[in-house]
Amino acid sequence: MRPYNVPRGNCGRGGRMCMGKALLLAVNIFCGLYGAYFAGVILLGALRRQRPPYPAAAPSKRIAAVVAARNEQAVIGGVVKTLLDQNYPRELFDVWVIPNGCTDETESVAREAGACILPCDVPVRGKGDVLRFAFNELLEMGKYDAFCLFDADNVVDPGFLAASNNALCAGERVAQGFRDSKNSGESWVAGGMSMFYWFMSRLFNRGRAALNMSAMLNGTGVLLSADFVREADFQTRTLTEDLELTAQCGIMGVKIGWMEDAVTYDEQPNSLMSSITQRRRWFAGGVQCMRHYGPALLKRAIRERCMQALDFGIFFYGNLMQVLAFVPGVASVVKTIQYALSKGRISIAVAGLCGAAVLFVAGCTLGAAGLCTLVKRPIRRELPGILGLWLIAVSWVPANLSALIVPPKWKAIPHVSRAGLPDIPRADKKPRTVPSRKASM
Numbered sequence: 001m002r003p004y005n006v007p008r009g010n011c012g013r014g015g016r017m018c019m020g021k022a023l024l025l026a027v028n029i030f031c032g033l034y035g036a037y038f039a040g041v042i043l044l045g046a047l048r049r050q051r052p053p054y055p056a057a058a059p060s061k062r063i064a065a066v067v068a069a070r071n072e073q074a075v076i077g078g079v080v081k082t083l084l085d086q087n088y089p090r091e092l093f094d095v096w097v098i099p100n101g102c103t104d105e106t107e108s109v110a111r112e113a114g115a116c117i118l119p120c121d122v123p124v125r126g127k128g129d130v131l132r133f134a135f136n137e138l139l140e141m142g143k144y145d146a147f148c149l150f151d152a153d154n155v156v157d158p159g160f161l162a163a164s165n166n167a168l169c170a171g172e173r174v175a176q177g178f179r180d181s182k183n184s185g186e187s188w189v190a191g192g193m194s195m196f197y198w199f200m201s202r203l204f205n206r207g208r209a210a211l212n213m214s215a216m217l218n219g220t221g222v223l224l225s226a227d228f229v230r231e232a233d234f235q236t237r238t239l240t241e242d243l244e245l246t247a248q249c250g251i252m253g254v255k256i257g258w259m260e261d262a263v264t265y266d267e268q269p270n271s272l273m274s275s276i277t278q279r280r281r282w283f284a285g286g287v288q289c290m291r292h293y294g295p296a297l298l299k300r301a302i303r304e305r306c307m308q309a310l311d312f313g314i315f316f317y318g319n320l321m322q323v324l325a326f327v328p329g330v331a332s333v334v335k336t337i338q339y340a341l342s343k344g345r346i347s348i349a350v351a352g353l354c355g356a357a358v359l360f361v362a363g364c365t366l367g368a369a370g371l372c373t374l375v376k377r378p379i380r381r382e383l384p385g386i387l388g389l390w391l392i393a394v395s396w397v398p399a400n401l402s403a404l405i406v407p408p409k410w411k412a413i414p415h416v417s418r419a420g421l422p423d424i425p426r427a428d429k430k431p432r433t434v435p436s437r438k439a440s441m
Contacts, residue, residue, distance in 0.1 A: 024331055031325040037314065038204075045207020053261045057169035061145040063093040063161055064138050067115070068130040072152035073105045075267070075415045079154045080113035082421065088161040094144075097152075098134045100124050106152075126410040128236025128244065135234050139226060147229065149222040153267035153415035155182055155424075156221075163262035164223045173228040174245075174254055176205060177221030177262030182424055183417040184377065184385055189275050190268040191385015192392035195368050197266065198375045209258035214249070214308050216315065217242040217256060221264035228254060238292065239410055240285025243316075247293035250312035251300060265424055267417045274413055276395060280403040281410065286319040287403075322400055364390035378425055 065083045069076050076097065083095045097110040100120035111117050120133050131149065138144055146168055150156060160177060167175045178201045181194035197218070205215040219242045232252065238244045249256055269275045294316045301310035333353065340349030368386040372379055379386070 024328060027324050028328050031321055031328070034314070034318075034321045035325075041211065041213070042203050042207045045210040046203065048210040050206065050210050051212075051258075053163065053259070054166040054170040054172075054257075057166050059089050059092055059162065059165055061092065061165045061168045062143055063088075063146050063148055063164060064144040065093060065095045065148045065150060065161070066098065066131070066134050066138070067096065067110075067150050067152055067154075068098045068100065068120075068127050068134070069106050069110065069152040070099070070101050070412055071104045071106060072102075072415060073109045075153045075418065076106050076110045076115075077113040078418065078420060079150055079152055079156065080110055080115045082154075082156040082158070083150070083161075084114050085158060086156070086161045087158045088165065093161055096134065096138065098130050100130045126236070126239060126241065128234075128238075128241035131241065132234050132236065135229050139230060144226055146223060146225045149220060149224070150264060151220040151266060153417070154220055155265045155419070155421055157263035157265070157421070160221070160262045160264065163259050167223060167257055167259050167262075168225060170257075172223070172257035173225040174217075174249055175223040175257035175259050175262075176215045176217050177223070177259045177264055178202075179218055179221050180263055180265045180375075180424075181268055182265035182419045183267050183270070185381045185425075186417065186419075187270040188384035188388030189272050189392070190270050191382055192368075192389045193268040193275055194382075194385060195371055195389050195392075197268075198371050198377075201260075202371070202374050205258050206260060209260075213311065215256045215258040217246045217249075220266055221262060223257075223259065223262070238285045238288035239281050239408070240289060243285060243289045244293070247289050247297060247312060247316060250297050250306075250309045251293065253306065253308065255308060265419075265421070267415050267419075269413055270417075272395065275392070276399045277408070277411060278413055279396060279399045280408045283319055283322075283400040283403040284407045286316070287407075290316045290319055319400070323404065326397060326401075361390045364393055381425055 067076070067079055067083075080095055080097065083093075084090075086093065095115045096118055097107070097115040098118050098120050099107040099110070101124060107117055107119065118134060118137055120130050122129065122133050124130055135147065138147070146164065148161065148164055163177070164175070179197045180201070181190070181197060184191045184194035200216075200218055205218075208215055222242070222245075232245075232248055234245075236244045246256065269278060294313055297309045297313035297316065300306050301313055336349050336352055340346050365386055368382075368389040369379060372382045372386065
């Protein structure tokens with residue numbers, strides 16, 4: 001029956017409105033708690049004393065530096081050169097370039113630069129297929145203790161392999177190096193995307209290491225021990241092999257170490273469309289990883305009380321949180337406009353929305369400037385990226401939503417920057433140095 005004196009139709013409408021408000025409140029609380037978790041990890045990690053690098057160990061590990069490459073003739077020589085110039089005994093490492101589907105001179109340029117060549121002759125859907133092929137071939141040789149993975153557009157700090165040797169001697173099976181940028185000053189897009197990787201390295205992974213938590217892999221500058229690769233039977237089925245490997249580490253219970261003194265300088269896209277293409281792939285790959293590995297991680301976390309699996313499981317539901325967080329934002333804007341229209345105060349709504357936009361842009365700009373200071377990059381040179389970060393952040397929303405509606409396929413991002421180590425500025429004009437750990441640790 002209808003409640004006494006309630007007009008017909010209002011009861012159901014009122015109930016739906018209350019339910020909608022309750023759902024919106026629940027989404028707000030859920031997304032707030034999710035964001036607070038990662039913000040808390042970063043903050044606590046920043047406040048805690050940072051862990052120094054692994055103790056220096058005598059060079060002993062044989063390492064294969066592996067570079068998957070497709071049509072990278074413009075940049076492949078740079079990564080090969082910086083790898084061959086490592087401060088590590090030459091007899092203890094080889095540089096392997098794995099050409100796949102090339103229609104240019106990538107193979108000949110890499111060979112001329114001094115790399116060993118292993119042409120990939122299997123069907124390739126993405127980088128993961130190339131790496132699986134390379135691991136199978138290189139493991140059969142039986143001569144390597146570990147593999148270091150790089151992208152063709154990278155330049156590598158001279159101490160990378162020595163830092164990897166130290167991590168291996170300290171017992172690490174998987175580790176992530178510091179992912180820096182080689183062309184952050186070339187455009188506002190490259191600068192803005194560089195901010196993302198500086199955030200991931202300087203705040204996200206460094207903070208986790210300070211709390212003795214596992215790092216996350218992010219594409220290049222990755223160390224994998226040979227015994228781990230054998231045990232994991234490296235297989236990927238998503239667009240983001242780094243996230244997938246991170247998930248597999250969580251399921252296997254393998255902690256990912258953090259090598260802050262192992263630095264790789266990566267090329268960032270200079271056009272907004274290339275950047276959006278890249279981020280659409282990241283989002284789609286993240287959704288695939290969430291679907292394939294999220295339940296298994298949470299199951300392991302509950303059954304075995306594994307904090308690493310729980311942490312990774314929470315991380316992999318981040319893409320879902322991004323979509324959910326979009327709902328309250330849109331609802332708030334709509335409610336503000338509706339209220340202003342009902343009261344005939346359009347100017348108030350416009351002023352409120354403009355004020356929120358100004359605060360957002362100011363927050364992004366100040367945060368970017370602070371991040372540049374943390375990673376010791378000159379503010380003046382990074383100004384285009386600092387001023388453009390807000391637009392990168394805004395463009396992330398349509399990029400992710402479009403990837404959710406029309407999932408992308410793997411697509412190569414063109415690399416053209418010839419910047420080398422001497423071209424990469426630092427505010428302190430000094431090489432990256434971090435005090436070493438005591439051997440007793």
